[in-house]
Amino acid sequence: MIAAPPRGRAFRGNVLHTPERGRIEYLPDALIEVSGAGVIQAVHCGDSSRTAAVAAQYRDAGALVTLATGRYLLPGMVDLHVHAPQWPQLGLALDLPLEEWLQAYTFPLESRYVDTDYARGVYESLVEALLANGTTTALYFGTIHRQATQVLADICLRRAQRALIGRVAMDDPSQCPAYYRDPSAEVAEAETRAFIRYVRSMPGNEGALVLPVITPRFIPSCTDGLLGRLGRLAHETGCHVQTHCSESDWAHAFVLARCGVTDTTALARFGLLSRRTILAHGNFIEDPDVSILLEAGAGIAHCPLSNVYFSDAVLPVRRMLQRGVHVGLGTDISGGASPSILENIRHAVIASRSLEAGVDPRLGRAARRSPDSRIDAATALWLATAGGGIALDLPIGVFLEGYQFDAIVIDAQTPGSNLYVTENSAPEVILQKIVHHASRADIAETWVANRRVHVRSQE
Ligand SMILES: [Zn+2]
Numbered sequence: 001m002i003a004a005p006p007r008g009r010a011f012r013g014n015v016l017h018t019p020e021r022g023r024i025e026y027l028p029d030a031l032i033e034v035s036g037a038g039v040i041q042a043v044h045c046g047d048s049s050r051t052a053a054v055a056a057q058y059r060d061a062g063a064l065v066t067l068a069t070g071r072y073l074l075p076g077m078v079d080l081h082v083h084a085p086q087w088p089q090l091g092l093a094l095d096l097p098l099e100e101w102l103q104a105y106t107f108p109l110e111s112r113y114v115d116t117d118y119a120r121g122v123y124e125s126l127v128e129a130l131l132a133n134g135t136t137t138a139l140y141f142g143t144i145h146r147q148a149t150q151v152l153a154d155i156c157l158r159r160a161q162r163a164l165i166g167r168v169a170m171d172d173p174s175q176c177p178a179y180y181r182d183p184s185a186e187v188a189e190a191e192t193r194a195f196i197r198y199v200r201s202m203p204g205n206e207g208a209l210v211l212p213v214i215t216p217r218f219i220p221s222c223t224d225g226l227l228g229r230l231g232r233l234a235h236e237t238g239c240h241v242q243t244h245c246s247e248s249d250w251a252h253a254f255v256l257a258r259c260g261v262t263d264t265t266a267l268a269r270f271g272l273l274s275r276r277t278i279l280a281h282g283n284f285i286e287d288p289d290v291s292i293l294l295e296a297g298a299g300i301a302h303c304p305l306s307n308v309y310f311s312d313a314v315l316p317v318r319r320m321l322q323r324g325v326h327v328g329l330g331t332d333i334s335g336g337a338s339p340s341i342l343e344n345i346r347h348a349v350i351a352s353r354s355l356e357a358g359v360d361p362r363l364g365r366a367a368r369r370s371p372d373s374r375i376d377a378a379t380a381l382w383l384a385t386a387g388g389g390i391a392l393d394l395p396i397g398v399f400l401e402g403y404q405f406d407a408i409v410i411d412a413q414t415p416g417s418n419l420y421v422t423e424n425s426a427p428e429v430i431l432q433k434i435v436h437h438a439s440r441a442d443i444a445e446t447w448v449a450n451r452r453v454h455v456r457s458q459e
Contacts, residue, residue, distance in 0.1 A: 127161055299391030303329070
């Protein structure tokens with residue numbers, strides 16, 4: 001006899017995920033048991049009598065969620081790079097180089113978050129939009145304002161989005177305007193400490209759904225004194241770290257000129273590279289620095305769409321993966337013009353193909369190509385899910401026992417959808433259709449742990 005189901009739920013339906021890089025697994029009519037705390041207890045294939053018996057137990061207990069015909073359960077999307085305060089300028093102000101864009105548009109916008117009410121309105125809208133787009137985990141930059149960044153943490157916890165959030169530190173008067181910078185390294189460290197304490201003690205956050213992140217904006221914005229303090233704080237607290245690394249020609253050259261070494265080497269010397277460090281962009285990370293990344297276990301947030309606008313180059317993502325670097329995807333709101341990781345999956349594939357083929361026909365085929373640069377659809381989906389989870393050192397992104405049940409339900413029968421998938425479609429067809437065509441409108445539900453955190457409005 002089968003024991004009574006534990007507290008929690010079971011989900012029955014067609015499951016698609018990438019348990020290993022480049023390999024899809026399709027489980028038709030599978031059953032996933034999830035504990036009350038949201039941890040996957042078991043994954044049963046659909047064609048066994050035991051699956052039917054376990055499903056019946058959950059159904060009798062009123063705890064079975066059955067996907068409708070034409071729906072597919074995928075892991076939730078993991079976004080490794082979001083500037084929450086830049087949500088109002090998404091799709092705008094993409095016309096200047098990075099260093100001018102920061103001064104002309106971005107710092108003036110971010111300075112407005114001294115107004116906590118303004119912050120609340122923007123952040124409510126952003127979290128709602130990201131959940132609707134299937135982003136179950138987001139790694140956020142806030143602003144230098146602790147109160148506003150605490151509001152973001154409150155909202156993520158209340159909406160149950162898995163979130164890693166940093167109060168931005170930036171104190172260098174030569175690069176940061178007087179109206180938007182930390183007055184000193186001491187103040188920046190103290191505010192970062194206070195933010196970490198706040199997040200770790202939020203009522204209802206005992207399961208650490210929301211995590212604090214040490215967040216030096218990037219080396220050009222921070223004095224050596226601040227970077228050293230934050231490195232020691234990372235070691236002391238064990239917090240995640242996020243910053244930008246070798247994003248553009250300008251940023252890469254700036255750090256070389258100031259520090260005499262690359263971003264990666266400088267960050268390592270400041271104590272800011274660890275297994276829980278995520279470096280945004282990383283386009284100009286040089287080969288010798290890869291071994292430093294590997295030694296630390298640090299990861300890269302690949303932002304393919306943002307790179308088109310601000311980075312001067314395409315990240316050689318396949319080479320990074322082949323060398324063993326942890327990589328996931330980021331929207332880089334608002335450096336990229338889309339809030340959707342599904343969109344960025346497509347852009348990751350396209351960027352890799354452009355890198356492989358080259359872009360200037362006048363160079364001739366051999367001269368313009370970078371062979372062996374392309375990634376396929378399965379690898380891109382892996383980057384957006386399991387890859388992001390590995391980079392963050394969190395048990396998310398695949399449907400395996402012991403992992404968190406963070407998921408989206410793709411509805412292939414959405415009226416007006418570009419998806420054309422039938423019950424008889426092969427797994428590879430389903431994967432490619434979803435990777436190349438699925439959009440926000442096709443996401444019927446979003447789940448984080450054991451909570452349904454978003455339902456499409458027409459449901
Ligand atoms: Zn960024």
